Amino acid sequence: MSDVRIAGVGLTPFGEQPERTGRDLFAEAALAAREEAGVPRDAYEGVHYGNFMGAFAERQGHQGPLMAEAAGLDCPAMRHESACASAGIAVRQAVRSIRAGEHDVLLAGGMERMTNLSTSRVTESLAIAADELFEVRSGMNFPGAYALMARAYFEEYGGSREDLAHIAVKNHANAVPNEYAQYRREITVEQAMESLPVATPLHLFDACPITDGASAVVLVSDEYAEEHGLEAPVSITGSGQGGDNLALQDRDAFSRTPAAEKAATAAYEDAGIGPDDVDVAEVHDCFTIAEVLALESLGLFDHGEAITAAREGKTTRDGSLPVNLSGGLKAKGHPVGATGGAQVVEMTKLLRGDHANSDALSDPRVGVTHNAGGTVASAVVHVLEVVE
Amino acid sequence: MSDVRIAGVGLTPFGEQPERTGRDLFAEAALAAREEAGVPRDAYEGVHYGNFMGAFAERQGHQGPLMAEAAGLDCPAMRHESACASAGIAVRQAVRSIRAGEHDVLLAGGMERMTNLSTSRVTESLAIAADELFEVRSGMNFPGAYALMARAYFEEYGGSREDLAHIAVKNHANAVPNEYAQYRREITVEQAMESLPVATPLHLFDACPITDGASAVVLVSDEYAEEHGLEAPVSITGSGQGGDNLALQDRDAFSRTPAAEKAATAAYEDAGIGPDDVDVAEVHDCFTIAEVLALESLGLFDHGEAITAAREGKTTRDGSLPVNLSGGLKAKGHPVGATGGAQVVEMTKLLRGDHANSDALSDPRVGVTHNAGGTVASAVVHVLEVVE
Structure with a gap:
């Protein structure tokens, strides 16, 4: 079985770009990735495209062929929608x-x-990423759902709002040099603690922003890369997906995300590595507590241990396992349907x-990306490795 | 490479069922397919699910995990959205x-x-299956788009409203015995001709109805079927997808659907057959003219020849190549995101x-299914064969 080489990557800046159409955004990312890859147009055999809320944002479904055209390609295309795990x-x-x-x-x-x-x-x-019948009608929204998960986590393992604030501080610091990030400014623990409450225990600075943006990667087979002498020093060597019930109420626990555990196990097995081999991680921190749950699901920390990882400097840029060096969803921004691809771009x-x-x-040598949909009813983990 | 055996199929009745939720509909189809297959629950490794307009109909995205749960399964799931070609x-x-x-x-x-x-x-x-910026804002809708395609076809190859009426009559006749069909009643050429105009030259009886429904198939590898002694006498031996620009204005011609030609060529090559081997076809007749374009794209008729096929009895139930014995989208109904799966169910x-x-x-021995999205910007063709 061939490994998959990453021949080119592209991003738009992430941020508020309300005047730009979706096709304009995707074209920018796709053309940047295509330029970097240098693969001729007629070699492209397909487009796999993620989008979540285009029906509302632009009254535009059926975006697969539209985005193939925007990318300048003439090949079959399809849209994938799994909420924030779409890309x-x-x-x-x-x-x-x-x-x-x-x-x-x-x-x-x-x-x-x-x-x-x-x-x-x-x-x-x-x-609409949550269960309309059993969650949304009852007043549940995502800040509320993740607040429940944070409370359950605190109750089971301990932890505090201040622990979470350190995650926000870390990810903001990481975003400062990242030219693609939405919030390139540092914040302090005090600012995070004093920000407005959204859903106890989560405050405004525990949440990622609303963002416009696009991501694209050109993926090629090992054989194609060799034959055409492509510079593609990073491979995707492992991929895993896990699922869970959509509604929180149907889960065994709120303090763990088993879909991500399954995705991680599958991805590690696929790559023939374990969590100890991971040098760097990009994880789905739509809320600060989500970073904690992600790191534990990935096996990078034991259950109950990741809550203090940022505070103790373990996951900061000078720590033993830097997490979300991009700035994460928290500070880099979270254009929902682009995020899973953006993580792969940043990790590459x-x-x-x-x-x-x-x-x-x-x-x-080894990085992992962790992308989640809803309250982690969908999870996708990829292992990326430097090949030589 | 293993062929793919169809171990079980399921449908809901197609029709007006506004009181039923999406999960209820899909559960019915999925559980019927599961019961027919008799495969144990823990053997299921994934759910591939098509849905088009759930964001509007139920304010429900992220339906992959929701529908896995509705089907009683605990495995990764994902939603595919490519307009009417989603399933x-x-x-x-x-x-x-x-x-x-x-x-x-x-x-x-x-x-x-x-x-x-x-x-x-x-x-x-x-x-939203059409190009919002360049079609919908200008007043284009699907009856209008297919009317343009019909006019272009008539101009290039000849043909008349009466030719199209025979297609509607044929598909209604086919639906009568089909207990899953929405319109189980015959119509006459005169009724079709006299129905209200929608977009010249298309009248009401040239169009498929609005429908609620679901479809499901259990697919297993040859090896699994043999090992477990499953009765699964039909295989999917060929699969092809083609794409085109989303907006009609960006096409070379309105009287052909090259995406479907590409999908058919790929599917035939995949199966190692040609159009002459096909005994029966289920095609995407969202409008009567679409059946004509489909049959010609599939190579079952030369360009300009399929327009009279129903009228001459070639595609009727007693013709040499029966088409849409299910009743087609026209009379069986067209629950958009279920249709591509329903075609496979009917063909099986x-x-x-x-x-x-x-x-x-x-x-x-050999059947083909042809599923299209939008004005055939997406097309999927499958070849099904009896295995012995």
Whole structure:
């Protein structure tokens, strides 16, 4: 089975770009990835594209063919929608196709346009990632759901709002040098603690922002890369997906995310590595507590241990395991349907050594990305490795 | 490479069921397919699910995990959205996974809930399958788009409204014995001709109805079927997808659907057959003219020849190539995100000999299904064969 080489990556800046159409955003990311890859147009065999709320944001469904055209490509295309894990699944499906020997060159990524909608409309639109019948009608929204998860975690393992604040501080610090990030400014623990409450115990600075943006990666087979002498020093060597019941009420516990545990186990097995081999991680910190749950699900920390990781400096840029050097969803921004692809873009640059935060890493070999949908009813984990 | 065996199929009745939730509809189809397959619950490794307009119909995105749960399964799930080709792509992705040797047992299908919305809201929702910026804002809707395609066809190849009326008459006649069909009543050419104009030259009886319904198929590897002694006499031996620009204005011609030609060529090559081998076809007749374009794209008729096929009896139940024995989208109904799966369900029964219209076929061996999205910007073709 062939490994999948990352031949090119592209991002738009993440942030408020309400005047730009979705196709404009995706074209920018896709053309950047295509330019970096240098693969001829007619070699592309398919586009796997993630988008979540295009029906509301632009009244635009059926975005697969639209985005293939925006990317300047003439090949079959399809949209994947699994809430905030849409682009992670798009990348995963492309990886699987290449590893199965079906295709040699695919474009994968995603796009979300959000800030052209009012905040209340965005909140309504995001809510469709939860169970409408049993959660949304009862007044549940995502800050509320993650607040419940934080409370359950605190109750089971301990932890405090201040522990969470250190995660926000870390991710904001990481975003400062990242030219693609939405919030390139440091915050303090005090600012995070004093920010407005959203859903106890989560405050405003525990939450990621609303963001427009797109991501794209050009994936090629090992054979294609060798044959065409492509510079593609990073491979996706492992991929895993896990699922869970959509509604929180149907879970065994709120303090763990078993879908991500399953995805991680599968991805590690696929890559033939374990959590001890991981040098750097990009995880789905839609809320600060989500970073904690992600790190524990990935086996990078024992249950109950990740809550203090940022505070103790273990996951900061000078720690033993830097997490979300991109700035994470928290500070880099979270254009929902693009995020899973953006994590792969950021990780590729970190492993290649051409990321704005590459100086935080010393000869990194193995990175993981963790992308989640809803309250982790969908989870996708990828293992990226430097190949030589 | 393993062929993919169809171990079980399930449908809901198609029609107006506004009081039923999406999960209820999909559960019915999925549980029927699961019961027929008899595969144990823990053998299922994934759910590939198609849905188009759930964001509008039920304010429900992220339906992959929701529908896995509705189907009683605990495995990763994902939603595919490519407008009216959503379930065709869901089936195709499942087929590819099994053929690649990644999985042995998958559930695929789709669901659409439509009649709980007002007609104007459904029309608005369907329009998101077209290009919002360059088609919908200019007043284009799907009856209008297919009317343009019909006019272009008439101009290039000839043909008349009466030719199209014979297609509607044929598909209504086929639906009469099909207990799952929405319109189980015959119509006459005169009724079709005299029905209200919608978009010249298309009248009301040229169009498929608005429908609630779901479809599901259990797909297993050859090896799994043999090892477990499953009765699964029909295989999916070929699968192909094609794409085109989303907006009609960006096409070379309106009188052909090259995305479907590409999908058909790929599917035939995959199966090692040609159009001459096809005994029976289920095609995407969202409008009568679409059946004509489909049959020509599939190579079952030369360009300009399919327009009179129904009128001349070639595609009727007693013709040389029966088309849409299910009743087609026209009379069986068209729950958008379920249709591509429903075509596979109907074809499986036709090839197994347990369809309400099986008496129209004598020892059929090869069937094709043709599922299209938008004005055929997405197309998926599957070849099904009886294995012995």
